[in-house]
Amino acid sequence: MDRKKPPPEQTPPDLQRLDAQLCFAVYSTMLGFNKVYRKLLKALGLTYPQYLVMLVLWEHDGLRVSEIGERLFLDFPTLTPLLKRLEVQGLVTRRRSASDERQVIVSLTEAGTALKAQAADVPGCVATALDCSLETIGDLRSRLVALRNNLMQQD
Amino acid sequence: MDRKKPPPEQTPPDLQRLDAQLCFAVYSTMLGFNKVYRKLLKALGLTYPQYLVMLVLWEHDGLRVSEIGERLFLDFPTLTPLLKRLEVQGLVTRRRSASDERQVIVSLTEAGTALKAQAADVPGCVATALDCSLETIGDLRSRLVALRNNLMQQD
DNA sequence: CAATATTAAATCGTGTGCTATGTAATAGCA
DNA sequence: TGCTATTACATAGCACACGATTTAATATTG
Known part of the structure; x- marks a missing residue:
């Protein structure tokens, strides 16, 4: 009686978890940004x-x-x-x-x-909502831009 | 003859530049992700x-x-x-x-x-398109998640 | 127990984002 | 010069994303 299951053929489970996907972090962050901007930009x-x-x-x-x-x-x-x-x-x-x-x-x-x-107040209000340092923002920004450029090159 | 222009009353120009906006980095990165995922997921x-x-x-x-x-x-x-x-x-x-x-x-x-x-190959193909280390990905992910959570709390 | 309030999902209308296609103007070639 | 290829933008159709509203089921209250 063979009780030993064959090893899974797909990607290891943790690589297919939602929270392991960088894209989901980007996607859901954008959902959050949309929420904030919608309110701020409504007046404009x-x-x-x-x-x-x-x-x-x-x-x-x-x-x-x-x-x-x-x-x-x-x-x-x-x-x-x-x-x-x-x-x-x-x-x-x-x-x-x-x-x-x-x-x-x-x-x-x-x-x-x-x-x-x-619209002058918009960036400041967004920064307040983000609640993190300008250095973090700048670092994140440049890293994301590098990723974006890699992604845009795919063809 | 007064040649001196009054100082601008809005946010300093560099804060309202497109490329200064973290949200644009996130947004455009997501555009890039969409481009890559669309191709990979089409077969599925x-x-x-x-x-x-x-x-x-x-x-x-x-x-x-x-x-x-x-x-x-x-x-x-x-x-x-x-x-x-x-x-x-x-x-x-x-x-x-x-x-x-x-x-x-x-x-x-x-x-x-x-x-x-x-769908097992999808995360790997995306990682290839990103062309950056797993450590960078993990770091970016957790930082974005922190931002997202801040943004989602706005109400 | 009946009436009201709340909850879960569905629908509606608007604005994206993209593939595919169409129209008009310009460029390039023989 | 005329024909073809390319370019720039517009249109069509589909799938989201979300505020507002509706419908149906459940919870709460007197």
């Missing part, structure tokens, strides 16, 4: 992805859609409707480029530019 | 969130929807349709609890259980 009338777009434009106004997409690692099907909604809100304009009509230039309106001052 | 017929649900059930079969939600920090509007699709794929069953009919118990089917072995 922005969703989190819209806020990211505004951050990009506040830094460098008048970009092509593709340039915004490159900056945020987002594609056209995501950006086009999102930018349309920002345009409807009067925060940006979308104009065909005169030199190349395939390109759409996204520019801040006065209201869009003015929104930057209203 | 799973999306990334569905994979997370399967990880939970492989660990502990027969949970209530709310228990899965607590485990993954996800709400009913997300989980109900997702679980329905897993049921349609024949990977889980959803049954009303006899002792409390408000509760739905989610159980793995034979196919759902068997899928675990097919």
